[in-house]
Amino acid sequence: MAQIQRPKSIIDSIGEEIIKILTPVSICMFIVVILVSILNADSSSASTTINTIATMPYTGTTSDSFWDKLKGALLNSFFFVAIVPVVTFDLVLLFYLRCTQFLKLYMDFSIPIDCFTFLVALFKFAVVGVLAVFMPKMAIFVKQVYLVVVGVLVAYWFTLLPEWTTWVLLVAMALYDLAAVLLPVGPLRLLFELAISRDEDVPALVYEARPVTNHDSGSGTVRNLGNGSQENLNFASVLDSSLTIGTVDVGHQTTRLVRAEEGQVMERNAELSAPLIDHRGGVQLHGQGDTVLSESLLLEDIGLGSTGAIKLGLGDFVFYSVLVGRAAMYDFMTAYACYLAIIAALGITLMLLAFYEKALPALPVSIVLGVLFYFLTRLLLEAFVVKCSLSLVMF
Amino acid sequence: MTVAAGIGYALLALGPSLSLFISVISKKPFLILTVLSSTLLWLVSLIVLSGVWRAFLPLKSTVWWPYALLIVSSVSFQEGLRILFWKVYKRLEDILDAFADRVSKPRLFLTDKMLIALAGGLGHGVAHAVFFCLSLLTPAFGPATFFVDSCSQIPFFLVSAIIALAFVTIHTFSMVIAFNGYAEGNRIDQFFVPIVHLVAGLVTLANFAYGGCIVGIPLLYLMALLTLLHCGKMVWRRLTENGSTQ
Numbered sequence: 001m002a003q004i005q006r007p008k009s010i011i012d013s014i015g016e017e018i019i020k021i022l023t024p025v026s027i028c029m030f031i032v033v034i035l036v037s038i039l040n041a042d043s044s045s046a047s048t049t050i051n052t053i054a055t056m057p058y059t060g061t062t063s064d065s066f067w068d069k070l071k072g073a074l075l076n077s078f079f080f081v082a083i084v085p086v087v088t089f090d091l092v093l094l095f096y097l098r099c100t101q102f103l104k105l106y107m108d109f110s111i112p113i114d115c116f117t118f119l120v121a122l123f124k125f126a127v128v129g130v131l132a133v134f135m136p137k138m139a140i141f142v143k144q145v146y147l148v149v150v151g152v153l154v155a156y157w158f159t160l161l162p163e164w165t166t167w168v169l170l171v172a173m174a175l176y177d178l179a180a181v182l183l184p185v186g187p188l189r190l191l192f193e194l195a196i197s198r199d200e201d202v203p204a205l206v207y208e209a210r211p212v213t214n215h216d217s218g219s220g221t222v223r224n225l226g227n228g229s230q231e232n233l234n235f236a237s238v239l240d241s242s243l244t245i246g247t248v249d250v251g252h253q254t255t256r257l258v259r260a261e262e263g264q265v266m267e268r269n270a271e272l273s274a275p276l277i278d279h280r281g282g283v284q285l286h287g288q289g290d291t292v293l294s295e296s297l298l299l300e301d302i303g304l305g306s307t308g309a310i311k312l313g314l315g316d317f318v319f320y321s322v323l324v325g326r327a328a329m330y331d332f333m334t335a336y337a338c339y340l341a342i343i344a345a346l347g348i349t350l351m352l353l354a355f356y357e358k359a360l361p362a363l364p365v366s367i368v369l370g371v372l373f374y375f376l377t378r379l380l381l382e383a384f385v386v387k388c389s390l391s392l393v394m395f
Numbered sequence: 396m397t398v399a400a401g402i403g404y405a406l407l408a409l410g411p412s413l414s415l416f417i418s419v420i421s422k423k424p425f426l427i428l429t430v431l432s433s434t435l436l437w438l439v440s441l442i443v444l445s446g447v448w449r450a451f452l453p454l455k456s457t458v459w460w461p462y463a464l465l466i467v468s469s470v471s472f473q474e475g476l477r478i479l480f481w482k483v484y485k486r487l488e489d490i491l492d493a494f495a496d497r498v499s500k501p502r503l504f505l506t507d508k509m510l511i512a513l514a515g516g517l518g519h520g521v522a523h524a525v526f527f528c529l530s531l532l533t534p535a536f537g538p539a540t541f542f543v544d545s546c547s548q549i550p551f552f553l554v555s556a557i558i559a560l561a562f563v564t565i566h567t568f569s570m571v572i573a574f575n576g577y578a579e580g581n582r583i584d585q586f587f588v589p590i591v592h593l594v595a596g597l598v599t600l601a602n603f604a605y606g607g608c609i610v611g612i613p614l615l616y617l618m619a620l621l622t623l624l625h626c627g628k629m630v631w632r633r634l635t636e637n638g639s640t641q
Binding site: 008010015331336340373387389391394395 | 425432438444466498503523529543545546555
């Protein structure tokens with residue numbers, strides 16, 4: 001009996017790019033939650049005060065009053081957020097003066113790594129990691145793994161901060177991110193414009209989700225997963241992805257976006273005679289710990305170097321994981337609620353990205369939703385659910 | 396009681412959903428997104444319900460009728476949300492079909508639609524299990540255990556995991572039944588789902604009585620079995636109808 005191959009339906013491929021970004025974010029958050037629940041189980045928050053830049057103005061104890069704690073937290077965050085633009089403007093200046101070598105060297109020393117006792121293992125790991133991140137020909141999977149590991153370590157370090165400071169800091173960073181990316185004078189926006197005008201990448205820690213390549217061969221679709229350093233990405237996949245993201249958006253914007261992309265989709269099959277399409281979306285840019293999400297649709301030629309990838313800054317990973325880790329320190333229910341909120345907000349940001357097609361800050365929506373869900377869960381949901389399930393009354 | 400026991404309880408509640416997820420849902424990214432959005436919807440509904448009930452909340456745990464009221468109101472709210480979910484899904488189906496026409500791929504098959512409904516139901520079930528069972532499991536990883544009056548023979552965590560498993564099954568498959576009922580306009584299916592949900596919720600009230608879970612849990616599993624059988628019958632009927640017309 002012959003095997004009948006059913007033609008692939010569309011739900012096989014829609015939403016693939018979103019999942020490719022959601023998966024590493026989820027893995028990072030999951031590892032941070034596990035680390036937090038294992039390592040922070042014995043120490044209370046009063047004894048783990050660390051001396052860092054973020055706690056310089058104020059390291060309080062749990063016996064302080066409400067206003068003292070709030071004031072201290074605001075002071076900490078203000079201090080921290082004040083330092084970040086200074087550093088970012090330095091980055092802009094160096095990039096402007098084309099000191100990219102210096103930036104790369106600086107990055108090597110600024111990656112925070114915990115104190116391992118096996119220096120050799122550390123050294124090897126660091127060498128491989130740095131090579132993976134900065135050499136463009138390295139296998140992309142290694143680079144992605146290393147970025148997620150760095151994100152986990154930095155996020156874990158941040159969860160050691162006192163509680164109030166962490167929450168206020170998250171909100172402050174979200175506001176700063178909004179300003180830095182959208183205001184014309186913001187440092188990240190200047191970084192973008194420089195990079196676009198020079199048509200190159202900013203050297204920074206950026207997570208890239210390479211899309212799959214789709215070759216339309218008659219009835220079915222053949223898929224090559226984008227592992228390894230695949231620079232040749234069929235521009236059809238890029239257009240497919242932008243079309244995908246556009247059409248899943250349920251709303252009034254859908255029809256407009258779909259019509260805009262329609263012309264380009266028609267050219268998908270005419271590979272030889274398709275014109276050069278220079279569809280410039282935003283350029284992916286992320287400073288140290290700054291957070292921007294953008295989709296780059298830079299196409300040079302058919303079949304040559306096109307990077308139709310969604311890029312998410314490592315700072316995003318870190319702050320999402322800090323939020324979920326800190327929620328996990330209270331209870332797993334809050335951690336799960338914050339996880340869902342962040343994923344939903346990331347989805348919303350990706351939709352907005354497909355709609356606006358320029359670099360967008362990835363922090364604000366997620367942090368706002370995450371903090372909102374944390375407090376709602378902690379104040380409202382917990383009492384309700386615990387009461388019900390302790391009496392074994394469920395629905 | 397130990398880490399092993401804690402993981403065991405978690406797997407008891409979520410094991411079938413995990414295997415369903417890995418074998419069926421993880422292959423198609425769209426279904427993963429559906430699971431995530433339906434979980435979020437369930438969480439939001441829980442938050443709204445807890446917001447409404449918060450003022451009344453320190454309920455005396457000996458009296459059972461406020462809990463009955465709570466269950467009836469919660470179940471009706473969630474069934475209302477299911478209808479909303481269905482409307483959103485209809486709109487999404489139109490968009491997906493339009494997209495499929497544009498890229499000249501086949502439209503949504505019947506199995507696709509059922510898979511989306513399954514993913515939606517799984518999201519609800521997983522959310523239930525996580526919030527009602529897993530979030531209480533943290534003490535189970537430690538050295539001791541906990542017993543309640545209504546089920547003094549087995550640890551509390553085990554009872555909670557067993558109940559969660561029944562509810563996961565009910566939620567997962569009633570979504571398939573409900574979506575099919577709304578699509579076909581089948582009254583029986585449309586009323587079957589809310590009634591089963593309500594009865595299942597009310598049956599857990601039996602856990603108030605001393606030793607009540609001996610009655611409560613088998614009845615609950617009866618409801619879960621009923622849902623499974625009805626769903627199986629309906630799916631078989633639809634697929635054979637569809638197969639014979641193609």
